[in-house]
Amino acid sequence: MHEMGICQGILDASLDAAKAEGATRIKEIRISVGELTEVVEYALQFAFEALTPGTLAEGSVLLVNHIPAKSRCLQCGAEYEHDRFDSTCPSCGNPFSENIAGRELLIDSLEIDTGDEAPEDGE
Numbered sequence: 001m002h003e004m005g006i007c008q009g010i011l012d013a014s015l016d017a018a019k020a021e022g023a024t025r026i027k028e029i030r031i032s033v034g035e036l037t038e039v040v041e042y043a044l045q046f047a048f049e050a051l052t053p054g055t056l057a058e059g060s061v062l063l064v065n066h067i068p069a070k071s072r073c074l075q076c077g078a079e080y081e082h083d084r085f086d087s088t089c090p091s092c093g094n095p096f097s098e099n100i101a102g103r104e105l106l107i108d109s110l111e112i113d114t115g116d117e118a119p120e121d122g123e
């Protein structure tokens with residue numbers, strides 16, 4: 001299950017960032033995952049549950065933003081979203097395209113507790 005390794009990487013980076021901010025706790029980790037990474041969210045959440053106990057991220061929420069795969073047709077230049085199995089151009093039927101999105105695996109933001117009584121920003 002490659003999600004375990006991916007999750008460990010996300011968690012390590014999040015913990016480093018949180019500690020640098022003086023966090024006492026991580027409340028939420030938001031990530032973006034491209035369709036083409038083939039990461040299964042269920043498996044990622046399972047790994048997160050397994051890896052976070054005993055860390056600053058214990059009890060936090062992992063929010064996953066899914067990014068669809070997108071390609072540009074090498075023949076007509078059309079840009080279109082597609083699934084991971086078929087990237088044929090919907091405009092001209094050309095199977096040759098250049099991938100432009102869907103391989104992302106990023107931490108977008110962290111919500112942390114610093115222990116101060118900071119007022120809620122009412123997000």
Ligand SMILES: [Zn+2]
Binds near residue numbers: 091
């Ligand atoms: Zn095309």
